[in-house]
Amino acid sequence: MSLRRLLVPLGLALAVSFVFGQTTSSDFPPNELLQRITAEGLRAHMAFLADDLLEGRGTGTRGYQLAANYVRAQFEEMGLKPAGVNGTYLQNVRFRKIELLQDKSSLTVKHNGSTRTLMLDKDYVMGGDPLSSDTKAEGEVVFVGFGVSAPEFGYDDYAGVDVRGKIVAALYGAPSRLPSAPGAHFSSSEQKLRVAVEHGAIGFLSIWAGKAEQRTPFSEYVRFSKGPALRWLDDKGVPNDVQPKIKGYARINSVTAAALFEGAPKSWKDTLQAAEASQPQAFPLATNVSMHVVSRYSELESPNVAAILPGSDPQLKTEYVVFTAHLDHLGIGDPIKGDSIYNGAADNASGTAALLEMARAFSEMKTAPRRSLLFLAVTGEEEGLLGSDYYAHSPTVPMAQIAANINMDEVSFLYDFKDIVPLGGEHSSLGAVADDVARHMGLTVSPDPMPEEVYFIRSDQYSFILQGVPALYIEEGLQTVNPDLDGKKMQFDWETQRYHQPSDDMNQPFDFNATVKCTRVDLAVGYEIAQQAERPHWNAGDFFGKFTKK
Numbered sequence: 001m002s003l004r005r006l007l008v009p010l011g012l013a014l015a016v017s018f019v020f021g022q023t024t025s026s027d028f029p030p031n032e033l034l035q036r037i038t039a040e041g042l043r044a045h046m047a048f049l050a051d052d053l054l055e056g057r058g059t060g061t062r063g064y065q066l067a068a069n070y071v072r073a074q075f076e077e078m079g080l081k082p083a084g085v086n087g088t089y090l091q092n093v094r095f096r097k098i099e100l101l102q103d104k105s106s107l108t109v110k111h112n113g114s115t116r117t118l119m120l121d122k123d124y125v126m127g128g129d130p131l132s133s134d135t136k137a138e139g140e141v142v143f144v145g146f147g148v149s150a151p152e153f154g155y156d157d158y159a160g161v162d163v164r165g166k167i168v169a170a171l172y173g174a175p176s177r178l179p180s181a182p183g184a185h186f187s188s189s190e191q192k193l194r195v196a197v198e199h200g201a202i203g204f205l206s207i208w209a210g211k212a213e214q215r216t217p218f219s220e221y222v223r224f225s226k227g228p229a230l231r232w233l234d235d236k237g238v239p240n241d242v243q244p245k246i247k248g249y250a251r252i253n254s255v256t257a258a259a260l261f262e263g264a265p266k267s268w269k270d271t272l273q274a275a276e277a278s279q280p281q282a283f284p285l286a287t288n289v290s291m292h293v294v295s296r297y298s299e300l301e302s303p304n305v306a307a308i309l310p311g312s313d314p315q316l317k318t319e320y321v322v323f324t325a326h327l328d329h330l331g332i333g334d335p336i337k338g339d340s341i342y343n344g345a346a347d348n349a350s351g352t353a354a355l356l357e358m359a360r361a362f363s364e365m366k367t368a369p370r371r372s373l374l375f376l377a378v379t380g381e382e383e384g385l386l387g388s389d390y391y392a393h394s395p396t397v398p399m400a401q402i403a404a405n406i407n408m409d410e411v412s413f414l415y416d417f418k419d420i421v422p423l424g425g426e427h428s429s430l431g432a433v434a435d436d437v438a439r440h441m442g443l444t445v446s447p448d449p450m451p452e453e454v455y456f457i458r459s460d461q462y463s464f465i466l467q468g469v470p471a472l473y474i475e476e477g478l479q480t481v482n483p484d485l486d487g488k489k490m491q492f493d494w495e496t497q498r499y500h501q502p503s504d505d506m507n508q509p510f511d512f513n514a515t516v517k518c519t520r521v522d523l524a525v526g527y528e529i530a531q532q533a534e535r536p537h538w539n540a541g542d543f544f545g546k547f548t549k550k
Helices: 031-035 039-049 052-057 062-078 180-187 189-198 211-215 218-225 254-260 268-276 345-363 386-393 430-440 461-465 487-497 512-531 543-547
Strands: 090-100 106-111 114-117 134-143 167-171 203-208 229-232 248-253 283-309 320-326 331-336 339-342 372-378 402-407 419-423 471-476
Touching: 031 512, 039 052, 039 062, 039 345, 039 512, 052 062, 052 331, 052 339, 062 283, 062 345, 062 372, 090 386, 106 254, 134 203, 134 248, 167 189, 167 283, 180 189, 180 543, 189 203, 203 254, 203 283, 218 248, 229 386, 248 254, 248 283, 283 345, 283 386, 320 345, 320 386, 320 461, 320 512, 345 372, 345 512, 372 386, 372 512, 386 461, 402 461, 402 512, 419 430, 419 512, 430 471, 430 512, 461 471, 471 512
Parallel strands: 134 167, 167 203, 203 248, 320 372, 320 402, 402 471
Antiparallel strands: 090 229, 090 283, 106 114, 106 283, 134 283, 283 372, 331 339, 419 471
16 A cells, blocks of 8 residues: 555564553553563464565455465464355455556647647546446546545535536645545545536546655556556445446646646646645636547456454454455566566565464453454455455445454555554544553554655545544654664665665565554554444444444
8 A cells, every 4th residue: 555664674673572561451451461462473474475476466466366365364363254255265356357458538628719639648647447448538627636525524526516527626635724545535536527517517536746746756647557457346246335427537747737827816836836835726817628538448357355253252253353455466467677576575564474463462352352353365456456445345244244354555664663653543432542552562653654645545444434434544753763774764765766666676675673563553542442342333423434334
């Protein structure tokens, strides 16, 4: 998943020990349980999963299936109960593979009496349509700010504008005045398309500009976006999260957007300034756009891997704390410095290793935690959180009995840290659990230092949140144990030099002190949740509580 980090030499990090303060909470895990998490165990799993022989674990590939078989075998060896389908550890997911036929697809702009055909992968990025192999959208363009309608926060970009039968253009992201996690939610493409359809739009142009472009140049975004897309299919063969009324979707760069704003009621420069100030805005552009999208479809399958440790409490064992980590990465892609295997060691062999070592530690307890624990390695995260979203729509245990989700993605590996960022914690009772664990482990709790990166919606916890399950994704903060290290710089450097590149492999330096500590934090949080008599709940009146299934 997410963009992150840098590191300390491998081999200097294997001697790991922690001294925990005296606990005053009977729910905090015993030190014996925490000490079962070791650097050696984590590194061994990562080394196998990130090996070249697994060819980057692309969804639906032979390499991914090898990884899934490895996780399945680990669960079975631990004596965990199968939690897939038909008495197995696997839940196969059917996918539609959607390829854009570039030579037959186009995006044309009519402006000031002239017609211009834009260049794919230079001026814009376009993917195939998930529903129709040949579709067109043509119409006037209306700019709608960020494309966000959030009346509960007093913000609506669609107020007073008519977009029926038209193509809307909206900036990537969300207004900064929204709280961090709800802002991330409203920034998602799925939410923006849903709102556009509710207002009658037939097409959508997403604008990559402002802070997004400053962080990631459009040329880099193009690299991240190449290749076919996937959608999971339901029992009737219908792909997930589709908006049939949207006949065309593309993302354009800031240079293209500036040209569209010539002759508009507000200049491009003033528009960006208003967006920076979180001012709702909407107005028509003196532009017509025609999008022609031609696609080719095929199908593939790829499994989630699931196992259960039954709880020990006669009443609470019917509820589940779900630990998730995505098992997939990007597979084989364009060579960079002669290497075409995108191994995904940090992203996310690290999270899968943490999942396995936590499962092993829990399985070796004399008495299991009170609630049942479900360990879920999911497919298709890099394709849009697809495996976890499929599971959340087709769970192998009743969704109403899933009490909480703890997700692990890029478990800390750059530097030993002094603080944690429990994303989502401020919205539910899980925040107090994270606070308690931090206190016992001598850590501080920090707010999201980079809300503009919308990490809250960029990994698998979001799939459970959308089904009303309180969830946490705990990251390391920017405070380093070694004062000579700059956490923010290290994260930025890793993002620019290794994220979604072949160099995210086991040859990079890892600080396994950080990996062990973060895994222990996740274990402790999950343990406390499993032990507490009270079921986790959203805070009273919280925005995300509305997704809870009745």
